[in-house]
Amino acid sequence: MPSNRSGIAIREIDQTRNFQTINMIGLAGVAFLLFFGVNAILQENYLLAAVLFGGSVFGLFSILLMRSTRNYGYGSYGISITVATIFAYLIASGGVENTGPLWCYSLFLIIMLLQGFKKGVMAFFVLLVVAIVLMFYPNLSFVSAEYSQTFKIRFIASFIALGIMASIYEYLRWKSQNDYVVISHELELASRTDALTGLANRRAMQASLEIEQSLFFRHGHPFSIIMMDLDHFKQINDKYGHGKGDELLILIARLLLKEVRQQDLVCRWGGEEFLVLLPQTNQEQSLIVAEKLRKAIEVIDLDVIGITDPVTASFGVECISATQNISELIAASDRNLYEAKRHGRNQVFDPAGRICAKGTVE
Structure with missing residues (x-):
């Protein structure tokens, strides 16, 4: 009977890519958070600094846990939770001079990259709801930022546009990868099967x-x-x-x-x-x-x-x-x-x- 070695090899390659992606994005993200955390301290914005330092510590812990267990889920979910938390905080607080929402685009893309098409789309809708609630729901005690109506509408519209484009791209990448797995399996099957009888060769x-x-x-x-x-x-x-x-x-x-x-x-x-x-x-x-x-x-x-x-x-x-x-x-x-x-x-x-x-x- 033909083996499934090609499918196993592809899964191993994909797992290696996931480890490398999480490591590089996670470490780069930790470096960014530390840099801006120090900058927040210099500007005496201690709450923002605490959030950024906390995110960097949690992100680094997730990466180390992933490396020790060889389970990339710890890294991907840990970093995604960190990113989503910072996403909500930047919208609620406005960050530095209400520029916090500008980082939300890249934060969403990080989650999409780490989670893939299906979970990335789910994360997009969750983040979209969070952004709408924080920006449009009145009298939330923990929301200190104030945005103009025009800014809020344009931010939500542009975030939706980014989500659609990112989802389309990730879907095409996901579909191409699945097609590649199927083709590789078929080639492996053909290389181990007699064309006339269908028996093993x-x-x-x-x-x-x-x-x-x-x-x-x-x-x-x-x-x-x-x-x-x-x-x-x-x-x-x-x-x-x-x-x-x-x-x-x-x-x-x-x-x-x-x-x-x-x-x-x-x-x-x-x-x-x-x-x-x-x-x-x-x-x-x-x-x-x-x-x-x-x-x-x-x-x-x-x-x-x-x-x-x-x-x-x-x-x-x-x-x-x-x-x-x-x-x-x-x-x-x-x-x-x-x-x-x-x-x-x-x-x-x-x-x-x-x-x-x-x-x-x-």
């Missing part, structure tokens, strides 16, 4: 064999492989044409998938050869599976594809041993397949030199 099988070999050496879990080849396939192609030959391969592939377990892997090894990986299966068990497949192919209904000649297959079975690597395992199963062919085809051959023909063991 050699690359996918090789990767799965390496995993099973690792489990065998680490935990002692045996696994076996079955090398299968359709008998006289060239004659089928010559008599019925390559199109019918392809239809036969597809039909056989579907049959193999139906007959094996969910944890087994069926691969088109090349041409009319198929390779079946049987995890946690010893030699005797794999012989039983191979004989089951042989019988199923022997009685397969070929009328659906217009082939009247009988079709059979030969099988070579091999179970992993401590002295074998993957190449040697495959070579051994290939030799066993050759022996099955040499002894008359439509047979299962195992390393002990026994031939399972039509359900019997000689």
Whole structure:
């Protein structure tokens, strides 16, 4: 079965980007807050200084917590809460000479950048409501700033315009990233799938064999492989044409998938050869599976594809041993397949030199 390694790799890249973004924005924001906090002290605006210093401490704490836990949510939410608090304070207090709202545009963009499209849009509406309430709701005791009606209307209108444009941009970026994930997954799937039959290809099988070999050496879990080849396939192609030959391969592939377990892997090894990986299966068990497949192919209904000649297959079975690597395992199963062919085809051959023909063991 194709892996999802491409999706995992993309998520890892995205997570790394998130860490880097939060680190850079967070540290830059802390530096800004400290600078303007010192400036507020020099201007004897101690309340503003306290808010800015408090924001810098909370932001720095969020970054350090994110780094120690490797959970970027601590950083993104911590900085976003800090930014939203400063956003509300600057509108309510006016900042320095009522210039506080001028910073609200960049503060919103920081939240949008950290939270992404969906959460960023939600944050936009929350900040918009906060701005409207603080500017237009009368007699709020904690609001000390006074703005003209024209300024308030223009600020809200420009903030809405910025929110719409930022949301559109973030949506397109989010959609492009999702499209990239889908395309990458499709390419990964195509690179590990046989185009004709839809089975795993050699690359996918090789990767799965390496995993099973690792489990065998680490935990002692045996696994076996079955090398299968359709008998006289060239004659089928010559008599019925390559199109019918392809239809036969597809039909056989579907049959193999139906007959094996969910944890087994069926691969088109090349041409009319198929390779079946049987995890946690010893030699005797794999012989039983191979004989089951042989019988199923022997009685397969070929009328659906217009082939009247009988079709059979030969099988070579091999179970992993401590002295074998993957190449040697495959070579051994290939030799066993050759022996099955040499002894008359439509047979299962195992390393002990026994031939399972039509359900019997000689």
